[in-house]
Amino acid sequence: MGEALLQLEGITKRFGATVAADRLSLTVFRGEFFTLLGPSGSGKSTILRIIAGLERPESGRVLIEGKDVAQVPPWRRGLGMVFQQYALFPNMNVARNVAYGLRVRGVPEDRIRSRVAQLLALVGLSGLAEKDVTVLSGGEQQRVALARALAVEPPLLLLDEPLGSLDEKIRREMQVELKHIQRQTGTTFVYVTHDQEEALTMSDRIAVIHRGVCVQCDVPEVLFRRPKTRFVASFFRGSNVLEADVVEAVRGRLHIRIGGTVIALEASGGQPTGSRVSVAIRAEHLRLGPRAADRRVRLIATLRDVVYRGTNVDHLLEMADGQHLIATSTQREAEAVGSSVPVGFDLEHVVLLEDDRSAPSA
Numbered sequence: 165m166g167e168a169l170l171q172l173e174g175i176t177k178r179f180g181a182t183v184a185a186d187r188l189s190l191t192v193f194r195g196e197f198f199t200l201l202g203p204s205g206s207g208k209s210t211i212l213r214i215i216a217g218l219e220r221p222e223s224g225r226v227l228i229e230g231k232d233v234a235q236v237p238p239w240r241r242g243l244g245m246v247f248q249q250y251a252l253f254p255n256m257n258v259a260r261n262v263a264y265g266l267r268v269r270g271v272p273e274d275r276i277r278s279r280v281a282q283l284l285a286l287v288g289l290s291g292l293a294e295k296d297v298t299v300l301s302g303g304e305q306q307r308v309a310l311a312r313a314l315a316v317e318p319p320l321l322l323l324d325e326p327l328g329s330l331d332e333k334i335r336r337e338m339q340v341e342l343k344h345i346q347r348q349t350g351t352t353f354v355y356v357t358h359d360q361e362e363a364l365t366m367s368d369r370i371a372v373i374h375r376g377v378c379v380q381c382d383v384p385e386v387l388f389r390r391p392k393t394r395f396v397a398s399f400f401r402g403s404n405v406l407e408a409d410v411v412e413a414v415r416g417r418l419h420i421r422i423g424g425t426v427i428a429l430e431a432s433g434g435q436p437t438g439s440r441v442s443v444a445i446r447a448e449h450l451r452l453g454p455r456a457a458d459r460r461v462r463l464i465a466t467l468r469d470v471v472y473r474g475t476n477v478d479h480l481l482e483m484a485d486g487q488h489l490i491a492t493s494t495q496r497e498a499e500a501v502g503s504s505v506p507v508g509f510d511l512e513h514v515v516l517l518e519d520d521r522s523a524p525s526a
Contacts, residue, residue, distance in 0.1 A: 244313035459508025
C-alpha cells in the first residue's frame with residue numbers, strides 16, 4: 165500500500181482496571197485517510213493521544229517515518245491536531261488564527277499571507293479572513309481549525325471527533341469536505357470517531373477498536389459487507405447477527421441450522437457437531453413475502469413491527485427459536501403485523517463470524 169508513515173508496535177496503556185490499548189499494533193501509510201472507529205470507552209482517543217505524545221504507553225513503540233518518538237515531546241513531533249473543541253484564539257481574526265503556527269516558526273510575512281489565502285480557499289472561507297472567529301458558525305470554526313492545523317504542512321494530522329458538535333446536516337457536508345481536503349493536500353489523516361457512517365464515508369481504511377484491541381482493520385466495503393467478528397458485525401447498523409447450530413462439517417463445508425433451515429457454508433473447520441456459531445446477514449439482503457421465492461434459502465418468521473425511516477422501511481421479524489431479524493426495503497411489504505411471512509436470502513450474503521477474542525491487530 166506504499167510507504168509506512170506511522171507504526172504502532174505492541175502498544176499497551178491502562179488506566180487502573182481499564183485497558184485503553186492492549187498490545188495494539190497498527191500501520192498507517194503515507195497519504196492515507198485512516199480512521200479509528202469504536203464505541204465510547206473503546207480506547208481510540210487514548211491511542212490518538214499516544215501518537216501525539218500526550219499520553220505515554222506502558223509498553224510498545226510509536227514510530228513516525230521509521231523513528232521511535234518515545235522520547236520526543238508533543239511539540240517536536242511535527243504533527244497537526246484538530247479536536248472536537250476547536251480551541252481557536254478568540255482575540256484573533258480568521259487569518260491570524262490560521263497563520264499562528266507559521267508566525268511561531270518565523271515564516272516571512274509574504275509567505276504567510278500567501279499560505280493563509282491558499283488555505284482559506286481550500287476550506288471554503290475565502291473572503292472571511294478578517295472575520296471575528298467568535299461570530300462564525302460551528303462548521304466555519306471547524307474549517308478554521310483545520311486550516312490552522314494544515315498551515316504548517318504536518319506529515320500527519322490527528323483528528324479527534326472534530327465533527328461531533330455539529331448538527332447532522334453540517335456534519336454530513338463536512339464529511340465530504342474533509343475527504344476532499346485530505347485528497348487535495350495529500351496529508352495523512354488519522355481520524356477518531358464513534359460514527360459508523362462518518363467512518364465509511366471518509367476513510368481509506370478503518371480500524372475497529374474494542375477494549376483497546378483492533379478487532380478488524382480493512383477498507384470500508386469489506387468491513388461493512390464481510391465483518392470478521394460478532395462485535396464488528398453488531399457495530400454496523402443493519403447487520404443481523406444470529407446464532408446457528410453446527411449440524412456437521414464435511415470437506416471444507418460447514419452445515420448449520422438457522423431457524424429450522426440447514427444451509428452449507430465454506431469454512432476451514434474447527435467447529436464440532438453440536439456447537440454454536442454466529443453468522444451475519446445484512447438487513448438489505450433479506451427478502452419478504454413473494455420476493456423471498458427466488459432466493460436460495462427460505463425460512464419462516466413472524467412480522468412483529470414495521471418502522472418507517474424515510475428512505476427505508478425496517479421490518480422487524482422473529483423466528484421460531486426467538487431470534488430477531490430486521491429486513492430493510494425501500495417500501496413497506498404487504499404482510500400484516502403478526503402474520504407469518506417467508507424470508508429469503510442467498511448464501512453469498514451469509515458471513516460466518518469468528519470469536520472476537522481471536523481477532524489480531526493489523
